[in-house]
Amino acid sequence: MKKELRLMKGNEAFAEAAIRVGVDGYFGYPITPQSEVMEYLTAEKPHERTGMVVLQAESEVAAINMLYGGASCGKKVMTSSSSPGVSLMQEGISYMAGAELPCVLLNVVRGGPGLGTIQPAQSDYFQSTKGGGHGDYRLIVIAPSSVQEMYDFVELGFKLAFKYRTPIMVQSDGAIGQMMEKVEIDEQQKRFSEAEIIKNYPWATTGKTPDRERNIITSLDLDPARHEKHNIELQKKYRKIEEKEIQYEKVQCDDAEYLFVAYGTSARLCLKSIQLCREKGIKVGLLRPITLWPFPKDIIYDMADQVKGILSVEMSAGQMVEDILLSVKGKVPVEHFGRMGGIIPSPIEIADMLEEKFIKG
Amino acid sequence: MADTITKADIIKPENLVYKKTDLLTDKVLSYCPGCGHGTAHRIIMETLDEMSLQSETIGIAPVGCSVLAYEFMNIDMQQAAHGRAPALATAVKRLMPEKTVFTYQGDGDLAAIGTAETIHACNRGENFTIFFINNGIYGMTGGQMAPTTLEGMKSSTSPYGRDLEMMGHPLKITELIAQLPGTYYVTRQAVHTPAAVRKAKKAVRKAIEMQKLNKGLTFVEIVSNCNSGWKMTPVQSNHWMVENMFPFYPMGDIKLEGELVKK
Structure with a gap:
């Protein structure tokens, strides 16, 4: 039951959701345009609200490895x-997937490559959905297109992460992270006790007791034969x-003669x-992938x-x-159509491009 | 005629003089015969056993010769990426402060690729213990130069000896981290003689006991031989270690109860 309405930035909504769903630990390193997440968390004193640990790491390398250590103990x-x-x-994501x-x-994606820019972009799609790190693995990638979804996808993310024992990427962008919208806030959930963790996640390294074999996370x-089996x-x-978790949203698709496919900020632009x-009499609809991986390929095929x-439409090349x-299979x-380097296209540009590519040509 | 001692006599419980701790598994060690890792494993596991800490200990070993430590240590363990063990341990201890947490790292891991994670965990005063095995070489990958390789010491990537001008200086990381306010107990030990093993075991116990005080990071360096990597017999390598490693990496406590030991 939704209890409370607040006006928040996307990054703040994400941070508040972390406290509300009973996250045990947040480990991060400052970088624009997402630093509000840790700023909000440190200001909120979650160690007093729920006992949640918040730590500023010495680097992103250390932060992801802190996640590896904490997740190995069955912690959120x-x-x-x-x-x-x-x-x-x-590196750490690949290890956690393995x-x-x-x-x-x-x-909270910004323009690249390299140091790039601090403005919004969607040019990390390949990195998130195709691997990023080494080895044969996939991340579940969910893309919010509103501040409310920045809030909601924390809970959804943990649900999927623990259901499949896999890292989840919430793929946002600088616009969604920085914009303010109203957010419905849920009631506070309790963090798991150690006894609940031992019961729910018998694989967790909580200390070897006489009633079980030792737990090893590796x-x-x-x-090679065993490792192939693991793969x-x-x-x-x-x-x-792929079979169970695809999520998407269809907008004005019933009578559509043309289709936009877009997620995140681009999906919002496409609505306009x-x-x-x-x-102008051109019947267009929008298919918004919510899960970028698994990708909603069947509905697009249909x-x-x-x-x-x-x-x-994607803010990338x-x-x-x-x-x-x-x-689509041909x-x-x-x-x-996309703009790059931190430029957000206008809805007019997008509409004109549809006409140019499919109608005028 | 003197009584003959039979096998049956030897295995009588009253004649038991030594028993492998249950905190080591029965798996045959993957370490080269003569290497100090086996002894280091033993004294750490014996100490945890004597302190009845098995059920509350989480050990973390990253990449290097000890990458398979989880096969030998009969406790819950995490295998970390190269150099990252102190980051894992930081989260484990902060999320479960009542547990006993340690990392077990080699010199390449701790003093090269993991320098940032090591220094910052020490500087934050994380309440876990680092066991640092320093043999001046990358053993697992076949004897390459390590950050701790001595001047003139030969390795597969310094085949004519470490040239300080070209390759830089060996790093005394233990002295360096002892300077940080977050470390509470820092010591350097060895396991090449029975006397050294007894001393090292006392240091291990002290480190674990001090971890329980929550006053900061406890750090035990064990200078060890690598007879394979150094291309010597085990006995030769121990002599070489005493003659060459110990002068540069001197034995003893470096920091006690948060204070640097005056030499």
């Missing part, structure tokens, strides 16, 4: 960062996630572009039977468009 742990910082975390450790990560296995099990898990197009063209192309033309 999280971090947040922005693109260059998330690049530094890739060791099957749950955690929630937030990337991503290492020097025996096969990981892939089975990923197939199950739909209106502009429809005023929509390709209905529409004459699909425009992927065109990353998600590759997954759309794979989903049934209809697929084009990409």
